[in-house]
Amino acid sequence: MLRVEELSVCFGGLTAVNKVSLSVGTDEVVGLVGPNGAGKTTLFNAVSGLARPSSGRIIFDSVDVLRAPLHRRAKMGIGRTFQIPQPLHELTVRENLLVAQRFGAGQVDQQKIDEILEFTNLAPKGDREAAKELALTELKALEVAKALATNPKLLMLDEVLAGLETSGKRRFMAMLKELHQKFAVGILIIEHDIETISNLCQRVVVLNFGKLIADGAPDQVFRDPEVIKSYTGADHAGSR
Amino acid sequence: MKTNASIWVLLLVAYGAIPLTLGSNHYVMSLLVAALVIGGIALAWALLGNLGGMVSFGHSAFFGVGAYVSALLTLKAGTPIVIAMLLGGVGALLASLVMLPVLRLRGPYFALAILAYAHIFKIIATEWTAVTGGSAGLSSIPRFPTAFGFDFSGKVGSYLIILSVVLIFALCYRLIRASDYGIALRAMHDSEDATRVIGVNSVLLKALMLFVSAFMTGVIGAFNAHYINFLEPDYAFNGLWVTLPIVAAIFGGYRTILGPLIGAVTVYLIDQLVFKSLIPYGHQLILGALLVAMILFSPSGLVPLLRASVRRNHAAG
C-alpha cells in the first residue's frame, strides 16, 4: 500500500533521510526504530507531506503522492499522530474528531465517532475542551482517535507510548494491538522500546543516521550486530 | 434566552428608536452612518483575523475597489444601485484574487504583502484617468433611490441601508463560524499542521475567508460611494479605511462578532467628538496610542472583558 523508494530529505546541508526504501502493506504492523536523530520523524513528515523530500518517490495505493499537498494525502488515507500531541485548540474532543471526519473522510458519521471515542477510552471526555482538560494519556489517545476519524488506510504512530506511566502504557498497548484488526489499517509505528516493538510488529525497519540499516522480523533484526551497535551507541548519547 | 432578548431590544432601538428620535438631526445621523461604515469594515476585517488568522493592513484596497466599481457601473452603464453594490463586492473579491500567492506566506509576510497591495490599487485609480477620472475623482454618483414610498437617499434612509447591510454581514459571519468550515478554521488557529494532516485544505479555507472579507468590504465601500456621491483616489483608498476599523475591532474584541461593531461606534464617536477637538489635525495619533494600549493591556478587547466582569457580578450577586 505504501511504498517509499530511495527517499532523501535534506535540511540545508544536512541529509536527515538518506535514500531510504521501505514498504508497508495493508495487513501489516511495521515498527520503525533507530536512535534519536536517525530521521524517523522526518520520514513520517515526508510521507504525510510536512517535509519536502529532495529526491525519491512515495507511492501510496499505486499513486505517486510525492507532490500531493498534505490534506490530499490525508484524504487518500494517510493518517498520522504527532509525538507531541497536537489537539485542535478551542475545540471539544468530539469536535476534534468531527473536523477530522468531515474533512479527512469526507462525511460525518456520528456512530463512527462514538465507536472511536469508545475504543480510545475517550467517551467520557467527549464534550471536554481538548487542549485544556485532558491528561497526557488522553491527549495521546486523542491523537490516535483523530487520525482514525479520517478513515485511514495507513496509520503512522509517532511514539504514542513515550512518556506514559506503566498502567497507561499497558492499556494503550492493548488498544494498539486491537487497532490493526478492528479498523483494518496498516500501521507504521515509531517506538524506542524493543519489547513493545517485538510484541506489536511482524516486521521492523531500522534507521541510523538517516540510512536504512535493517528490515526484517523483530527477533532477527534485533540480533543484527549493526543494529545492536547503533542502539547501544544511541544509549550512550542519550545518557550524556 | 437572555442574549436573545437583548438582541431584540438592540434591534428595536437601532431600527425604531434611533431613526424616530434622532432622525431629524443630520449631524448625529451622519456620525452614525460613518460609524456603521467603519463597523462594517471592522467586522469584515475581524472575520479574516479571527477565522482566517490573518492580519490585514490592506482592507482600504477592497473598500476603494468596491466603491469605484459600483460608482462606475451606475455612472457609465446605468446599472441599478443594488446590483452595482453587489458587483462592487465582487470587484473587491476579484482584487483579492491577486493576493492568493501571498496566502501561502506566513503571518508577518502576509500582513506586509497586503499592505503593499493596497498601494497598487490606489496608484491604478489615480493613473487610469480614462476610466476613473484620475485624481480629479468622480462626482454626481447616483444616490439611493426612492423605494416603497421611502426616500433612501436621505440620512435616515442611508442609515437604515447600512445598518441592514452590516447586520446581514454579522449574520453571515455567525453562520460561517458555526459551520464545519468555521470549526476547522478555529482549529487551525493554533495548530495549522495538525489540522492539515487530518485533511483540511488550509490554504483554500483561508482563501475563502479572504474572499468573504473582501466582498463585504467592497459592498461597504460601494455603499459609501453612493452615500457621499463623490470619489477620489486619496479618499477611497485612504489608509484611514483600515486604520479605524483595526482600532475598532481590537478595541471591541476581534474574536467576537459584535465586538468590532460596538468598538466601531464607540471609537468613531469618541474620535470625532473628543479627539478631533483636542488635536484637529493628527487626532489619529490618539487612535494609534489606543491601539498600542489595547494590544499591551487587553489584546482580546473590551467586549470579552466586560462579559467576564458581568459574569463575575452575576456570580457575586
Next chain:
Amino acid sequence: MLELILQALFSGVLQGGSYALIALGLALVFGTMKVINLAHGELVLLAAYIAYTVESSLGVNPVFAIPLALLIVCAAAVLVYFLVDLIRQDRELNSLLLTYGIAIILTNAIQLIWSADIRSTGSAWFQEPVVIGPLYSMRSELVFFVVSLALMTGLWWWLSRSWYGRAVRAVSSQRDAAKLMGVNPRKTELVSFIVASILASFAGVALFSYGVIQPSYGHVLTVKAFIITVLAGMGSIPGVLVGALLLGVTEALTVTLASSALQELAGMCLFLLVLFVMPNGLFGAAGRRG
C-alpha cells in the same frame, strides 16, 4: 536614449544604497525577534526630519544632524523594543498590530511637529552636481552611497567577527540552541533593534539630503524595505543589497521611461512577479511558506 537609460541605472544604484540600509534594519530585527517592525520606515523618516530641523535652524550641512538623529532614533527604537517585549500572548500577530499603532503615532507626531508640507535640503554643497563621464549625480547621492557601502561592510564585519554579531546570527538561526550556548536572546534582540536604528538614522539623513520628505513617506519606506526583503529572502547582506539595487534601478527606469507617478507601481510589480515566479525570493530563503 541609451544615455538616459545609463543615467537611470546609475541613479537607481545610488538610491539603492539607502534602501539597502533600511531593508537590512527590518531584516535584522525580524531575524532575531521574528517581529516585523512596521514603524521602521517612520523611524527612518524621523531621522530625515531631524536632519531638516538641524539644517534649517542651525544652517549647517545635514550631515551634522547624524549624532542627534542617532540619539533620538535609537531611543525611539529602544522604546519600541520594550513595548514589543511587553506583549505576552500571540506575539507574531500582536507585534504587527502594536508596531502598526506606533507607526500611526509617529506619522501623526511628525505631522504635528513639522506639518504636512514637503521638505528638501537647501544645502548647496550637497546639491552640487558631480559628473562622471556621461553620468550625472548630486554630491549627496555619491557621498551617501559610499557611506551605505561602508556601513554594510561594517555590519558584515560585525555579524561575522564580533561576539555580539555572532550572537545575533546564532539567535536568528537557532534560538533555543543559542540559549544553551549562553547567549541571552533578549539582549541580542535589543542589540539588533539598536543596530537597525543606527542604519535607519543614516538612511534617513541620506534621504533628506537628496530627496523630498513628507510625513506619509514613512509608510512607503516600510513597504519598500519589505519588498526588498521579499526579493532577497531575509537571509544575507549581499542579497539585500542586490534586492535594494534592483528596486532602485527599477524605480529609476520607470521614472525615466514612463512617469514618476508609476514609480511605486513598478516596485510592486517587481514584487508580484517575484512572489509568483520565485516564491522563495531571488536567493531562496527557506521557511517563508506557511
